[in-house]
Amino acid sequence: MNLLSFKKLCCMAVSWLLLLTANAQDTLSKYILTPAASPQPKINGPVVFGVRPGHPILFTIPATGTRPMSFSADNLPTGVMVNATTGQISGSITKPGEYTITLHAKNKLGATKRSFKIVVGEAIALTPPMGWNSWNIYASKVTQELVLANAKAMASSGLIDHGWNYMNIDDVWQGKRGGEFGGILPDSTTFPNMQALVNDIHQLGLKAGIYSTPWVESYGHHIGGSAINAEGTFVRTTENIPRNKKQLPYAIGQYIFWDKDVQQWAKWGFDYLKYDWNPIEVPETKAMYDLLRNSGRDVVFSLSNSTPFAGINELSKIANTWRTGGDIRDSWKSLKSRLLTQDKWAPYASPGHWNDPDMMIVGWVGWGKGPYPTHLTPDEQYAHMSAWCLQSVPLLLGCDLTKLDAFTLSLLTNDEVLAVNQDPLGKQATIVSKTDSCGVLAKDLADGSKAAGLFNVTDSIARKLTVKWSDLGIQGAYIVRDLWRQKDLGVYKDEFSADVPPHGVIMISIRKKQ
Incomplete structure (x- = not known):
């Protein structure tokens, strides 16, 4: 085959792929059930928000309707302000208590208002976190550029207007120890400027999440929170050790650097930590909880993976979310195993503390080998979203947000369905x-x-x-x-x-x- 024929063949293949994608999206569009949002302003999302005394508030009023839109609030506590253009609430409150304010949103077609409660105390994540995680789409191929592209898509697609707000980086961002605190610094080839990334995410009105493990080595073969040497240098001491065994490298080393890592995350401004190891045990969990609590920031503390049920009574008091099983895949078998099987965990769910059957498997996924449209059918995706909302669990998307089709957007922006997940009573179905x-x-x-x-x-x-x-x-x-x-x-x-x-x-x- 000559070069010209090869180029023609490649063009034909690309055209055929685009046609298949367009046809798939047309087929999915007939399954859309969610009515289109009104052009008049409507405030969505949670009606309650928890923050610790003196810690910075970062909350964007989720509101649909034609833009531009202006925002305001009545009865704001001292030290808190609302950006009239973006709807971002910022500041801090030093005195514990409950503060009920009235949010306002206005555009050229009308105005709306809604009561909103800020609870200043020890509890955060008073409703399940809603956002995105990089693993189910990029896995070990995640980069700063990809995270930022998805953050921009979270904002531009309108997902932010329905309460989606966390942008969480999963495993393999880690480089080596150093810097001001001796914490883990990013791999400069994939995350050249972590501070700039967090700043960009915050400027979009979103929150940023990070990943770590108390082990010497993470599941993705990157540096963890402990080491076998005092310098904290990443050294793989043994190859091919089975995971989930208390042997190096999948074990906690003699030298601990968790405090240094938390200082670094707080300096960057992270708002969420996925802490990943197995078996999850109380001492490491309590140690990290205390460090996060004293970091000066509210950091949602998420345990992964396969939380032992025998320890849930203690673990549920010191974590905001915890995985109730292993990793999910985009198959009916994997989804079905989580649909009607979560009842035993229900007594431990409450505002600030949530069971987590794992991330969402809708939209374009891939685990670094894609992307491709999820293998779930439309009915299975409705079952997926319905169960996660009824069970009051974290809603963390695992898809490429730059490839959101009309069906997936409709699935993720039904405010009556999302309100069941965000209900302030916090009951698990x-x-x-x-x-x-x-x-x-x-x-x-x-x-x-x-x-x-x-x-x-x-x-x-x-x-x-x-x-x-x-x-x-x-x-x-x-x-x-x-x-x-x-x-x-x-x-x-x-x-x-x-x-x-x-x-x-x-x-x-x-x-x-x-």
Whole structure:
């Protein structure tokens, strides 16, 4: 084959790939259930926010509607301000307590307001974190450029207007120890200026997350928080040691540098830590909790992976989130194993402390070998999002945010569905009934209503599933609302039934008829 023929063949292949992608997006668009957002202003996201005394506040008012939009707030505590153009709330509050303010958003089509509570105390992450993590799309190929591109896409796509705000760097950012504190510095070939990256993320109104491990070596074969020498030099002492064994390099070394690492993260301005090792044990968790608490910043503390249930009573008191299992993949088998299996963890979930079945597997994923569209079907993606919202778990996207199609955006921007996840009561939905392998998850909401999901986990046929009022502890006439379509379905007494497609869900709210 000559060079000209080869170039023509490459062009044809690219054209065919683009056509397949366009066709796939057209096919997905017919599954969109979420109504388009109104051009008039609407404030979304959580209604409560936790911050520690004297620590910096970073919160962007999530609001949809035509831009430009102006923002303001009534009854702001001393030391707190709102940027009228961006809606970013900043400052700090020294006196513990609860401060109820009124948020305002206004554009050329109208104005809206919403009550918002700032709780100054020891609890942070009063609703589950919402954001992004680099692993499920880039894995070991993550770079500063890619993280920033996704942060810009988080803002420009409008995800930020629905409450998505964390941009978390996973493993393999690490270089070697040094700098002002002797903490881990970034690999300069992939993250040439970590301070600039964090600044850029914050300027977008987003928050930044980092990854580490108490081990000598991370899962991705980079330097961890301990070492076998006093200098903290990264030395791989043994090759091919099985993971999850208390042997080097997957073990904690004699010399500890966690304090130096936290000082460095605080200097950069990080807001989230994914702390990854196995088995997760209390001493290392408590040590890191104390260091983060005294860092001068509010840093969400996330434990990974496979938290031992035997230790959850103690661990849940000193961590904000904890993984309830191993790594997820974009397959029905992997997703199904997390849908109706989380009940035993529910008693340990509360505002500031959340169970975590792992990151989201929607959109374009790849683990450094892609990107490619998730292997989940549209129905499976609805089941995925519904279960994560009902169970009040962290919503961390693992996809390429620069490749968001209309379907994925609709999946991630349904404010009635997201409100179930962000409900301030912080209850995790549990199974209230089962029909064979299918089940109904339900939970109480802060306004006195209920939310439920009817999940058909069978492979080939639609199933008629029912949620009974007696299973929810209620009786009488209730209005049932389809949360994905944002549409009332009618008034029902005693129960509600629906035909649910295989691998699918019907997600509803149930509120008392006035």
